[in-house]
Amino acid sequence: MSSSEERKLILKSSDNEEFVVKESSAVQCLTIKNLVEDRCVSDPIPLANVDSKILALVIEFMEKHAETTLSNSEKKEFDVEFVKKPFDDLLELILAANYLDFRELMDVLCNTCAKQMENWSVEEVREKFNIQNDYTVEEEKAARAENPWAFE
Amino acid sequence: MKRPLAVAGDSNMNKKLKQEEEEMSKEAEAVLLDDNLLTEVLKHVDDGRTLASAACVSKQWKRTAHDDQLWELICTKHYNRTPLQLRTVVLALGGFRRLYSSYLWPLLKPSSSSSSSPPTVSAWPCLPPAPAAVPTRSKARWGKDEVNLSLSLLSIKYFEKMSFNNRGK
Numbered sequence: 001m002s003s004s005e006e007r008k009l010i011l012k013s014s015d016n017e018e019f020v021v022k023e024s025s026a027v028q029c030l031t032i033k034n035l036v037e038d039r040c041v042s043d044p045i046p047l048a049n050v051d052s053k054i055l056a057l058v059i060e061f062m063e064k065h066a067e068t069t070l071s072n073s074e075k076k077e078f079d080v081e082f083v084k085k086p087f088d089d090l091l092e093l094i095l096a097a098n099y100l101d102f103r104e105l106m107d108v109l110c111n112t113c114a115k116q117m118e119n120w121s122v123e124e125v126r127e128k129f130n131i132q133n134d135y136t137v138e139e140e141k142a143a144r145a146e147n148p149w150a151f152e
Numbered sequence: 153m154k155r156p157l158a159v160a161g162d163s164n165m166n167k168k169l170k171q172e173e174e175e176m177s178k179e180a181e182a183v184l185l186d187d188n189l190l191t192e193v194l195k196h197v198d199d200g201r202t203l204a205s206a207a208c209v210s211k212q213w214k215r216t217a218h219d220d221q222l223w224e225l226i227c228t229k230h231y232n233r234t235p236l237q238l239r240t241v242v243l244a245l246g247g248f249r250r251l252y253s254s255y256l257w258p259l260l261k262p263s264s265s266s267s268s269s270p271p272t273v274s275a276w277p278c279l280p281p282a283p284a285a286v287p288t289r290s291k292a293r294w295g296k297d298e299v300n301l302s303l304s305l306l307s308i309k310y311f312e313k314m315s316f317n318n319r320g321k
Contacts, residue, residue, distance in 0.1 A: 091183035098189055106192065114196035122208045130184060131210045143208045149257050150204035 009036075010044030011059070017052035018044050019059055025066035029058075030101035050096045057082075057089070058096055061105050083112040087128050190216045200226055200252050223248035227256060230295045242303065245310045254309075255302035260294050 007023040009032070027033040035041050047055065064070070064078050083090065090109055097105040117125060122144075126133055135143065144151060185193065194217060197203050203226065207217040216222075220243070227248045228234045242248055 088183060091185070094185070094189060094193070095183060098192075107196075110193045111196040113193050114198075114202070117193075117197060117206070118199050118202045122205050125206065125209050129209075131213065133209070134211050135208075140208060143214060147204035147207065147253055149253065149261065150201045152261075 009041065011055060012044040012046045013050055013052040013055040014048050015051050017055070019052075019055060021059055021062070022066070025059075025062045028062055028066060028102055028104065030103070032100065047100070049099045054089075054092050054096045057085075057093060058100065058102065058105065061108075062102070065104055079108050083108065087113075087116070088130075091129070187212065187216055191219065191222070194219075194222050195225060197222070198226060198229055200257055204253065218249065220247045220249055223252050227252055227299055230299065238303075242306070245306050251302055251306050255305045256294075256298060259298050259302055 008020050009023050009026050011019045011021060011026070011032075013019070023036065027036060032045065035045065050058070061082060064082075065075055070078075085093075090113060094106065094109045094113070096102075097109060116128075120128065125131070133140070190213065194203060194206060197206070200223075203217050203222060207214040224234075224239065224242075227242075228238070231238075242251055245251075
């Protein structure tokens, strides 16, 4: 085994804040893993699409899930608490997880968003996801009429 | 610059929409999901109603929510390993979205005395009424049996239409 467990990486957010992380945790993000494997690691690694607030959260998740001493149920408990955040933060985290190619975080976030959607009306979904309604009144009526059972 | 034809115009429209969305997001600091990310989120929806109402949110959402693979995920969630032929057959008969909305949903919804029962159920009077044992409070519980039944109904309807077409010839 190489000494990768002791190796640290420096990640720099879009607003120039630097975070030190263990390489073994960071490589859960395939984007970072690829950089490491291709030996293209600059010091620090600039993450232009992730600001410091979100990066801190990603690192919190990353390090928790990298801990080998935690059981799966303990990690799940952590996940449940982790996603109790304002919905906008969850959306920003999704963008970050996608950019960093962090599958586990993506799955947890997308699952949370999907489950929350189940309780929302169409208008609420638009509001939470910041969607501009580009339907005309008739078009929306027609769309709803295609699946009327969804609104019973 | 020549404007592209309507057929090729879609991708340009998408680009334009995306650009507009990006601009909007910069101004309003709102996070907007692109098609891929939206699909990722919708993959985790396991309730057909949510997916169907997602199609009414906006045109981008309609395009994404109508992806048959998302409906396939919902219809096959009770299969550990989806039978290989299932997708081929269902796609040939009209797709998973049609399977769900026309046949699976009428079986799953609580058997209330509402008058808004879909016509598809009444088209087969020989069938027993929807099982009253389906719990009405929370989500309906369903499994492979309901999927198999709705698949049979889908096939019957398809062949009914086929023979009708042949008779007309």
